[in-house]
Amino acid sequence: MPVAKGAQAEVALATTEGPPAAGVTTEKGGSAAGAGAGGSVAGLLAVPSELRPLPNKRNWGPVIALGAVSAVWLGVGVVMTVASNDANSGGRAQRRQIFAAGGGCVASPSFAERCAELQRSGERAGRLGDIALGSYVLSGLLATGAVTYALWPRRSAQGSKALLVLPEPRAQGVSVVMVNAW
Missing domain, CATH: 1.10.287 (Helix Hairpins)
Incomplete structure (x- = not known):
């Protein structure tokens, strides 16, 4: 909804029920990784259930x-x-x-x-x-x-130890941000 300059508008997040995705737990306990990535999210906000470390195993x-x-x-x-x-x-x-x-x-x-x-x-x-x-x-x-x-030391990227999935609330809806270093 467009708002004119200087005008005020009330913005609220609406919840809609949709198919859950894997990796992120919502406030109501549902799973919703990929929330905001083209589908509706079950629950108000998606929050990460846990940090998942990337595989760091050496091939023996x-x-x-x-x-x-x-x-x-x-x-x-x-x-x-x-x-x-x-x-x-x-x-x-x-x-x-x-x-x-x-x-x-x-x-x-x-x-x-x-x-x-x-x-x-x-x-x-x-x-x-x-x-x-x-x-x-x-x-x-x-x-x-x-x-x-x-x-021999493996490639060392300090940030590549875990993939962090975080919700990002916006005026248009909720999206998901993935944080990592490759």
């Missing part, structure tokens, strides 16, 4: 996955270290046998087969040791990634 799936894969690669490293040590032990035993027989592997045709086997044992031990080292490095990187993800 990547930490668990990275930790599990890190543990697998650590296990691979341990197995490869044991296999490398076994190959080294076999090579040392072969070398002792060659020396005990009075031979050597430098230009000795009589021990050529044994020396070739000794060479293969040494190469195998070195290859397994390299795989073990790579496994340890990969395991450490994955574990570092898991710890970094777990300890």
Whole structure:
């Protein structure tokens, strides 16, 4: 209702019954979130029933996955270290046998087969040791990634902890104001 300048008019809020919405409790106990957002409100004024915190949970799936894969690669490293040590032990035993027989592997045709086997044992031990080292490095990187993800601070917006829904009475009716920081 338009009012001329200098004139007085009495303004009153009228209540109408309408479908309740979720999130805000009215004075009469009804629910009315979204009050004033296109529909009528049950009750005189809508007031917030409680502050609802936004979900502030960290997703632990990547930490668990990275930790599990890190543990697998650590296990691979341990197995490869044991296999490398076994190959080294076999090579040392072969070398002792060659020396005990009075031979050597430098230009000795009589021990050529044994020396070739000794060479293969040494190469195998070195290859397994390299795989073990790579496994340890990969395991450490994955574990570092898991710890970094777990300890990395989440976005900090102080106002984003809760969504506040408040009524806003106006001359044309009642509306709802939502307050938050994103």
